[in-house]
Amino acid sequence: MPIQYYIALASCLFCIGVVGVLTRRNAIIIFMCIELMLNAANLLLVAFSKMEYATAIANKTNLTAGTDAQLFVFFIMVVAAAEVSVGLAIIVMMYRNIHSVDVNFLNRLKH
């Protein structure tokens, strides 16, 4: 598939994630939209790895081109997992304190 289609798909998913972050007030939903954005990026990276492989094959060069991008995706998943665990712990603590997960309550930065 032409790489443009993958770029378009990933951009759409990313922007849907952005809209979700801006629009929703529930902290957990916002967090989930962040995961959505990360996944869009992952998808695009994998597509780029295959694109590179395709060009390498066409030029008869390195046969293992493109592994870097997929390993990058692997590490992104690692980081996402760690981040989710810490983030959810914070949300739980927030709920314990104010008994709500509405982000509009967190406006202490105003003062």
Next chain:
Amino acid sequence: MSIDEILFWFLSALALFSAIMVLLSKNPVHSVLWLIVVFFAISGHYLLLNAQFLAIVNIIVYAGAIMVLFLFVIMLINLNTETERQQNIWMKFFGVISGGLLLWIFISASRSAYDVANKTAMLKEGDVGLIQNLGKVLFNEYALPFEISSILFLSAMVGAVVIGKKD
């Protein structure tokens, strides 16, 4: 239209539709479920691109572990009966507008970019995504980041425990 293309379009449509449903659902549990569908669609894309390892890892880690974690938290704070108050209508409007702007920028930027003109992503073939190739590169060149990521996990675990303690 070969089977690949049909599959591609179907998976793309599924992913987009599910993502939008994540946004629009009132019930958080529904949002989680729709997100899982998105993850499945994306794993399908990975399989289509012959990135087998990543597809499986995506399912196991994301859909399996992370989403389950989300569900735990939602159950913990008993969110499924609650509906959130409506966001300010202006904020929603501006949010959508800015998201749309961003999308437009990305797409128009990438359409005229030189590097990605006339390139294709190869489907279904290629040994790149095979686990032995990935493993070879991972443990030869990226061994250090691999080990450090274990420390990252350790710190995240410790952080989560410390933050979540009831004192």
Next chain:
Amino acid sequence: MNDLIYLVPLFPLIGFLINGLFRKPLSKSAISVIGSGVILISFIVSIILFFDIKEHGGTIVNYYNFISVEGFKIPFAFQIDQLSIIFLLIITGVGFLIHLYSTSYMHEESTDHFGRYFSYLNLFVFSMLLLVMGANYVIMFIGWEGVGLCSYLLIGYWFKNDSYNYAAKKAFVMNRIGDVGFLLAIFWILKDFGTANYTEVFAKASTLPVSDATAITLLLFVGAVGKSAQIPLYTWLPDAMAGPTPVSALIHAATMVTAGIYMIARSNVLYSLSHISQDVVAIIGLATAVLAATIALYQNDIKKVLAYSTVSQLGFMFLALGVGAYTTGVFHVMTHAFFKALLFLGAGSVIHAMGGEQDITKMGGLSKKLPVTSWTFIIGVLAISGFPFTSGFISKDEILMATYAYSPLLFWFAVFAAILTAIYMFRLMMLVFFGGFRGTHEQAHHLHESPSALLIPLIVLAVLSLIGGFIQLPEVYGGHDFLNQFLAPVVPAVTHEGAGVATKDYYMLGGTIVGLIIIFAATRKFFAVSQFEGRYTGFKKILADKWYIDELYDTIIVKPLNSLAGFLKSVVEKSGIDAVVNGTGRFVNYSSRQIRLLQSGQVGNYILFMVLSITVLFLVFWNQEIIVQFLQKIF
């Protein structure tokens, strides 16, 4: 000799600085010694310079380039020639006597103010010396401004009194009006000649078209009118009597007011080129002489009579300059310095004896208690009235002769003014020193002769008033016109024809003697009295109220200016400028409050702005060339 020149103004400057800066730790006697001593030193140096100039003629000493721009240079230079040495002697000599007088007269002031007084006096002498010693019009202007400033400072010396401050302001403002004319004249001179130095200007003066010469000389005369109190800018001088009496003697009788005379005498080359301005000078001088003399007839304050007398005598001097008798004008400056300073200091002695009283309706018969004061005062009165062979007689007769040669009509008006002078001075003398005492009992007890520091200057000045005229005795009496010959290289003299001169001189002498006897008898009858009300009605009241000129100026000039200032303050300043300035502040306040609302504390808002910024950045980065072109088109 050139090395000594700078000492003359240097010592008064040092006196000013020491007395001004260190007056708190110094004692009164130290301040007096320093203040008077520096003037004495300047006087001695002036005498040395005088003898040198008598032998060798004038000299110009250049110090440094004061202003040096493309097109003209103005050096800081002193020109000591015959004219300026006469003035130097007058300033330092009479100045020294007045300083001596002040040490006793101002004795009651605190040390602080005493020192302030002497520092101002020294600064004044310094500025006046600069004025007469300058080698070009710009240095003269520096001294001109300096004496105006010191006049303001000294008139308002007792600054706690508001009306004195008002008088000082009035003097300064009227001086300033004259200064505008002077400045315009300097600019014109610079434009026409490319230099302001006397020697160069007078050398090239004959090349000047008459219209330019007329304009320059008229503008210079405007400056002189302001400084030397002629019509229309004379009203400040009677009000300036608010200052201490020695100040009135020095500044407003002997020196500052004669600065205008000096300027015109110095510029005689220019004035000789333009008949119109000479006529203007003569007529205004004469008109002032007559007007001031009429006002002086009915004044009740001893110092005001003398002030108007000064204005009138200055009118005489300008009349002399206007008819072309420049040396006569300078001669009358000299004699006037003697007798007017004498009269003012004598008035100061009288005021001191009367415990501060200045109203002559309360005086009378003081000659018994104050012998020295009264005799010196009488000598002064005789001199100013033109009693034969006093200095005043010789100089005034010379003016009258020169006026007659110019125009008989002006001559008879001048004679009228001279008669009025004699009348009001004799009136003053009779009211103050003869007849019965009209004051209170405490004042009668308080009457005593003044201390010697006040009397010595009176005696010296009286002697000078008697014999000072002999340097220019007309030939018919056996004299020789020393002054005319001395000044001849710098200032032309008026020439007298042969035989007719002697006859005219005898007529003058006879007429003067007869006139004075009549006036003496009349005033003795009317004014040597023990009851004198001093209230006037009808025409006399108009004269006593100074022809309402002050009120006229008030209505025409002062009140409209005040209302204009009030309008500017309330409308333009308050509603206009203040609104703009305050409005800017208020606007900044308001907009900052609005912008602060951006910081809502909501993370969602922040992320929104982040996303928007990213889009904008993308757009800008992507369309760089277009944006740069657009900006270049604007700027």
